[in-house]
Amino acid sequence: MLRVEDPALLTGKADFLDDVDRPGSLDAVFVRSPHAHARIGSIDVEAASVCDGVVAVLTAGELDGPRTLATTIATRPEAKTVERPLLVADKARFQGDAVAVVVARDRYAAEDAAELVEIDWEPLPALTDPIAALQPDAPLIHEELGENNFEHIEFSAGPVDRVFADADHIFRKTFHFGRTHAAPLEGRGMLAEWDSPESLTVWSSTQMPFLVRWLIAGLLELRESAVRVVTPAVGGGFGLKVHLYPEEVVVPIVARMLGRPVKWIEDRPEALATSGHSKEVLMELEAAVSRNGRIHAFRGSFVGDGGAYQGHPWSSLIDPLCAASMLPGQYDLEAVAYEVDAAMTTKCQSTAYRGVGWTASHTAREALVDDIARALELDPLELRRRNMIPDGAPHTSLTNCHYDGGSYASSMQVAADALDYDEFRDRQRRLRAKERYVGVGFSPFIEQGGWAAGIAEAMGFPGYHYTDGVSVSMETDGTVTVSSGFQSNGQGHETTMAQLAADALGVSFEDVRVVQGDTAQTAYATGSYGSRTAVIASGALLLAAGDVRDKLLAVAAGLLEASPSDLELAAGNVFVQGAPARRKTIAEVVAAAYWGPRPDGVDPIPAATRSYEPPETYSNACIAAVVEVDVETGFTKVDRLVVVEDCGTVLNPMIVDGQIAGAFAQGIGAVLHEGLPYNEDGQFLAPTLVEFLYPSATNVPDLEIHHLETPSPVTAGGFKGMGEGGLIGAPAAIVNAIADALSPFGASIDQTPLPPEAILRLIDPPAAQLEQH
């Protein structure tokens, strides 16, 4: 099936945010702090204000509207309230904090003027190490909070102390999952135009148009329905665009003050330095293990580096808390305990990125499991088999996640078979004799899907404000319109929704039109993130289409003088079961619905809006990677990547495989190429794509994808979410493959990324991190 979205994207006709133009529109550019942490003395905008083409240069005190985002509204009740100024007035808290906004007739004029804004800075100590930031004597980033920890959380289940006291072995591992960046090719941006003093339209590159509407309306004290959020084509999101950023509030404020549409398009250095960094978690894990290889318990400490502010509205807990909540993974344990700290540092705030903190904890846990296998001289697959929850049956983890069944062990076996695992071990030995170092890493994992109240609560977040609807209408000509507030940013939702509606209503795929990306035209939904659209939008769509189908059958029953329960809908017709000659076309039935004749009491409009809230659902998969490490140069080459995916009922195989492959490439990037370093002064060292290295075509091998299908017993259609798995699971597979390749050197990996210089440090001197007691 070909995607409906493609022709417009392939021909350049699709409009992305910067392609939208409004008459009289002005361009905004932000003036940003060059310091990581510095008090602001005076700001002189005089020279900038008189530049040719400049309409306004505004600082915090001149913004006519709210001054801050309160950035913790959607998190746990005991979490601190962290205010984020829209423009900073007193001090900057990371390099890139916005101080002023310049609005001019075009971007060139605005950028010229921005360089002329003079700010007196009084530098303060930078805080780049999250552990140091948590010390009682650390300088405060937000003085009013009294500490640099957004929240401390402790959890335990089962007899943790006893299990650890009785264990034959306790294995420990520290692991620092490095900062990375979702880095969609299209950055953030906003165009704002006021239709009247009380009515605002914004064009936003977002994954959540209705939540943008809700957040902006509250801040600007507008009725929610008076804010229209239009989301044109979105050039990738990957979680980065499930936040509201301060610039997106400044732009409508400035547009109101100036009485003109104002557009802001983030440039690449702004994207890399100021939008959102992700996944940085420092972990200390412990496992209580019997000498027969039974893992009885995990204990973990998870310190997130959330940067200077809290990503609005989810907060920095999305990394360390999600990491901790999935600590048990696919293992059958007796006890588990974790502590979470959400440190704040003078770095860019953390934001969501595909797989959030699950990537970090899964990588650390699976690296520990491989370390344990080496220490006990057990095969890593055998060790996992001895500890894995059984296939098929639902299972509740000790962190209270309700897994809805999967192919946990069998997916690992299919991956091993695909690699011809025993033969690989022979080849590995032969190559080592020639001083070539290949390794294999396995990464079986469980992936949450359909983020809504159930999953949110399982992950330690509140379960409110998830309501997601889809409208289905039969038009007078017999075609179908589906409208939904879910927002595709590359996942092909138009195609999958059209496919589902066509199947449910017996019309052709071409006769379904899907409307999304405009809060004025669609049913309410909270957006597309957390692998939720395939599960939730599909569920709502099937319910709404079912209602429409019932209405059509009621009308057709009158026309065909049959009972609705004897009728079938297929291939554009409604017909009597067993007597297909007694039929009407759907167009005829729809005409009768609208204009009669129709039975008494049947509503004429065949349309319905339904919502769907799924219970918790979890996909599973196993990823296996084969790498070769050049011990002279430290260069890692990924030779093979195999994935065995089980996301329940597969909606559209082409799109599922596309999601897997894209997330994999991001996983390779996170482990081998990317990285967002700061120096000790808090200066950001990766502001362009020359420093932040996307994986390129030569870094990503062809992917071998296998499918298993364990339909969810709890969701509509048996669908499970699967958009993030590649980036949850691939890093562990690659880390373990590198450690396996370098096992003759006693290498134990305790960090990402692993560029060549880090690999060389693993080889010489040997750095064994595994402590055994």
Added chain:
Amino acid sequence: MTEINVEVNGLRFEESVPARLLLSDFLRHQLKLTGTHVGCEHGVCGSCTILLEGVAVRSCLMLAVQVDGASIRTVESLASGEDLHPLQEEFRRAHALQCGFCTPGILMASVDFLGRNPNPSRTEITDMLSGQLCRCTGYTPIVDAIEQAAARLQGAE
């Protein structure tokens, strides 16, 4: 302001431009050919790739005044009406695009590449693609699409 005379997608334009206007901005904002995208503004990502005298160039690294007298093709010129170019069709068939932001640049780079190397190996395609970034697909389907398009274009000759 400088007067330039340029042919874009077969149409002649006489335009007056500031000396420092980037070619990408000229195409996008002055001629309203917004199919050419800007992803990094420093020549790394390749989203802004166009054909200048038939050769793939990064329009974010050139000034509009540099194309005075030249002929340019952008992604808007590839399809004929409703009929997609074989590269566009194969991209669609192979699911070689997800968000589609990088796609116009990759298509234009591929047109130039296949013109010079009509029968490329997968390795050659991958090497060419290493200059074009995509964050969605993992590249394999893009290599597949270009390989298929090459075969079709060869067959058509």
